[in-house]
Amino acid sequence: MSHRILVVRLSSLGDVILTGPVYKNLKAHWPDCRVCALVKPQFAAVLKGHPGVDEVIAYRGLADALARIRAGRFTHLLDLHATLRSWLIRRLSGIPEQSVYRKDALARRLFVAFGVASPSLQRHAVDRYLEALAVWGVPAPMRALSPADWGARADAPSPRRVVVLQTSFLGDSLLTLPLLRRLKESLPGATLAVLTLPKHAEVFRGNAWVDEVLLDDKRGEHAGLAGLWRIARRLKRRSFDLAVIPHRSLRSTLLAWLAGVPRRVGFSSSAGSFLLTDRVPFSWLAHDLERNLALARPLGAASAPARDEERYIEPSSLGCELSRLLAEKDLSSTDRLVGVHPGAAWSTKRWLPERFAELCRRLARAGFKPVLVGGPADAPLGAEIARASGAADLTGKTSLEDLKSLMGRFSLFVTNDSGPMHLAAAAGVPVVAAFGATTRELGFFPYGAAHRVVEAELSCRPCGLHGARACPQGHFLCMRLVTVDLVWDACRAALGAGTAK
Template structure:
């Protein structure tokens, strides 16, 4: 049997979708399992032994070409873990014998935005797993997982050593996010970095892509001892570096999910979004930090500026509270 899985983007969502791979392979050990993803996120699936292969939708390749390619695959089952207009079109055009689509909680999320309430609902990972249950898959113990390869681990270890790491604990910080309102203020990241370095005698490494350079520089202005890896990692190297951390502090963004996928616990800071949208730490993978305010949630994915003009959801979260969460992670079980 040939099984296809569609999750085209984005980085964090593709990471969460990896939860279905091991349990699918356990149920269908002789099947060909193929993952369809945008090429810029294919690094998530690098070194994944549960996949037969990956089909990358390359930059500049037309939607028509992708659809034609999928039709030639002649899938027995196509699992749509994206569930938008584009992915649904792909399932139709593919001619797959059976299509399974995961159920988004669009209505409850939209109602939560209107009512400023917390919607009942499953974690996104559990929604993905519910989709594969329709194939008779036992999803017990399933969780997102990435396995950094040896070259990336060697790079991560070398990078730390080149930046005066001399052993001991390492805490990662990820101050970036795709939208500004999802970003805890840079000076607060600097504050917690300074507190961790001075009181715990540990190393702090800052991660992110090139788009995070501006916020990263602001953190460095307030905490010069931070090891700066922003813009120096692809997905594989980022996963390896986070696997070498004993804890991570992140906004509600992809590094938090990558940390969990390599079994490193994270303190995740939620502002305009809420944990109940389905992106909280999964399976003991961290601690969620947020404020109950009359205006939350105000957005599904964050915005350019605070609609209320005060940004209280982030400003009221102090570095002391986040420090305590990191302490708890380090004392209890950095890796779960």
């Protein structure tokens, strides 16, 4: 008789997602086993299509669950919930082989209430889940959590007209490009349009993976409900049969629905997830680039990152105007340039100006020529740093297309957590990024092994997904503790790991 295994996890979306490696290891050890997951009804769709899960039971009360469990004739029960409710299921199920994961609930309560640390708290939940397999002699070599674990819909026709909705920040737009590449490769006969903000259109125009760029002027023509309806009608006239929505806003999902797009793929954590036809689990454990790639999975495409996934922008040659501007700043083709971007959308994401100035002076003494870059809003900050350091100041003088071209000249890029950080990483320039209000764990760090993030370990970080206008604690230690020495050491390490130009 083959193994019939019931896995119980009656908790939140994140906890259910973290069970993914458990199913993979069970299937690897017992290829013929049948695995069933017992989860809350609202999370049942998350596991449907997972290659390691054969059946999903939605928990609708103890009596109903026990009736279905007994009918399933399970041989093994793996309790990854470890509460009174799951204890009752174990006791009343009659399943002979059982294993329970160690929740370490007491250690967590002692830490929260009294600050008492315990080594058990340093272990990730995935590691504790996999330890429970040892009782049955199941090895657990596969521990990585991958968005590729969630399956595709086999019943859907191949789309011909696709629109990707990305109307968020510059960094979000850049991190959508690998998804566009994956969609274009997996849907070779389809036309691919992108809906974006006017100020980010340059990210997508001229791109080999994009056939059309559409503009959503959310602060102008398409503002408010009337504007939303106006842009929805424009999209509807194009008869798209698939919308892929990496932007997790209600407006984006509502727009695709109002436009009559029959298939709408987005994240389960989207504010408009109830309007989606395909919901892909969203994990904070993955980089945003990899999270976006997971949106290709319901279309039958591979969603795991390729070996060279971090390179997806090829810097163009310098135009006449940009070459003239560099010559005015006494920057020649033989100079070793370092791009320095001191700006960010939120003040709590900006490293201190005087420290940027000192870093520029050190770079100059080391034989590099620091070049300050940024948009018009960064111009006063750039002028201040240039006066204090002697760095060449191009802030407010270049377009996004110019910045892409400059990446071909930079040996290094020093920045805050910002859109240009992702542009540099995508172009293969070694990046050193100072992180303050935000953290790597949010999934927006520079993608690739050659890059460095410099940050201070503080319990108050992160103070928000995008940062804040002022430090909520009033001390701004997250940036004040990032010293010039720390960033300078990271620069030297990044230059050693990357390819100097």
